[in-house]
Amino acid sequence: MIEEILTNLYKMEIPLPQSPLKSLNSYVIKALDRNLIIDTGMNREECLKAMMSGLMELAVDIRKTDFYITHLHPDHLGLVSSLATDSSTIHFNQPDADRIKAGIFLDDLIGFVRLNGFPEDELQTISYTHPVFKYRPKENLDFHVLKENLDFHVLKEGDTISISDYIFNCVETPGHTKGHMCLYEPNKKIFVAGDHILSDITPNILLMSDEWDPLKAYLESLDKVYGLDIELVLPGHRGTFTNWRERIQELKHHHQERLDEIISILGKGMKSAFQIASQMSWDILYDSWDLFPVPQKWFATGETIAHLKYLEEKGIIKKEMIEQRIIYALN
Numbered sequence: 547m548i549e550e551i552l553t554n555l556y557k558m559e560i561p562l563p564q565s566p567l568k569s570l571n572s573y574v575i576k577a578l579d580r581n582l583i584i585d586t587g588m589n590r591e592e593c594l595k596a597m598m599s600g601l602m603e604l605a606v607d608i609r610k611t612d613f614y615i616t617h618l619h620p621d622h623l624g625l626v627s628s629l630a631t632d633s634s635t636i637h638f639n640q641p642d643a644d645r646i647k648a649g650i651f652l653d654d655l656i657g658f659v660r661l662n663g664f665p666e667d668e669l670q671t672i673s674y675t676h677p678v679f680k681y682r683p684k685e686n687l688d689f690h691v692l693k694e695n696l697d698f699h700v701l702k703e704g705d706t707i708s709i710s711d712y713i714f715n716c717v718e719t720p721g722h723t724k725g726h727m728c729l730y731e732p733n734k735k736i737f738v739a740g741d742h743i744l745s746d747i748t749p750n751i752l753l754m755s756d757e758w759d760p761l762k763a764y765l766e767s768l769d770k771v772y773g774l775d776i777e778l779v780l781p782g783h784r785g786t787f788t789n790w791r792e793r794i795q796e797l798k799h800h801h802q803e804r805l806d807e808i809i810s811i812l813g814k815g816m817k818s819a820f821q822i823a824s825q826m827s828w829d830i831l832y833d834s835w836d837l838f839p840v841p842q843k844w845f846a847t848g849e850t851i852a853h854l855k856y857l858e859e860k861g862i863i864k865k866e867m868i869e870q871r872i873i874y875a876l877n
């Protein structure tokens with residue numbers, strides 16, 4: 547469960563109960579003065595237990611530990627609210643910190659997917675079936691972080707963190723979230739990837755508002771990382787890997803296929819994002835769209851909206867409001 551990756555740098559698997567991802571990789575760097583933990587797990591008892599026993603095994607004193615969080619998702623950020631002590635610095639990025647501060651409200655998300663054609667009866671079940679919402683207070687989905695208690699130290703592109711004999715450079719990689727930020731150690735040639743590139747999972751690129759073009763940002767972030775000189779990728783889930791350029795090409799290919807599929811679906815007539823999602827091919831173990839659990843339909847719709855936004859910004863498709871639904875058509 548604990549693996550020494552390089553001198554003083556360990557990979558710790560934190561279990562994620564009820565998540566298809568199974569576990570989160572938390573990276574621990576031991577140093578004489580202050581230790582660093584990169585990503586933490588959900589704010590749940592099971593994660594806390596695994597983290598504390600791992601730290602004990604490594605003889606890491608939590609009171610002398612700082613944190614780096616790659617992005618705001620609760621499996622990366624959540625547990626930091628239980629781990630941070632008065633002396634801890636929590637390194638984070640501005641866009642995701644702003645998102646947490648603004649609050650994430652289920653009603654806003656529901657309103658948005660309703661506009662995109664999500665059926666009313668299925669929407670009614672979302673607040674108690676959606677795995678991400680189940681463990682949060684209903685009104686403000688603030689990722690279990692008590693924002694009054696958590697002070698982030700904001701880092702940006704090019705900023706560095708020196709620890710033990712590692713000097714990590716911050717690499718902004720927006721896409722999976724708006725503020726997603728990786729760490730690159732140019733001397734050791736290691737890349738802490740968060741959820742930007744994973745070995746055998748495709749990171750989801752979702753859009754649940756109209757505020758930005760996450761797929762464009764993601765593809766640009768992939769190109770940026772393609773140019774680095776990397777010997778080992780330390781991802782947020784599953785095993786470490788070396789073939790990052792191949793993975794980046796696969797991920798780009800995957801999104802291009804999705805874009806092509808949407809164009810071909812829209813070639814047969816205008817549709818809502820939900821209708822388009824229902825006709826796309828998803829890599830999931832259900833025989834038909836109707837059998838998808840509602841949360842899966844929700845994610846598929848969000849993923850489809852991200853691709854639609856990209857095509858819209860490129861001028862390939864357009865949208866209009868018809869009977870209080872957003873409908874897409876080829877341009």
Ligand SMILES: [Zn+2]
Nearest residue numbers: 617619722741
């Ligand atoms: Zn994530």
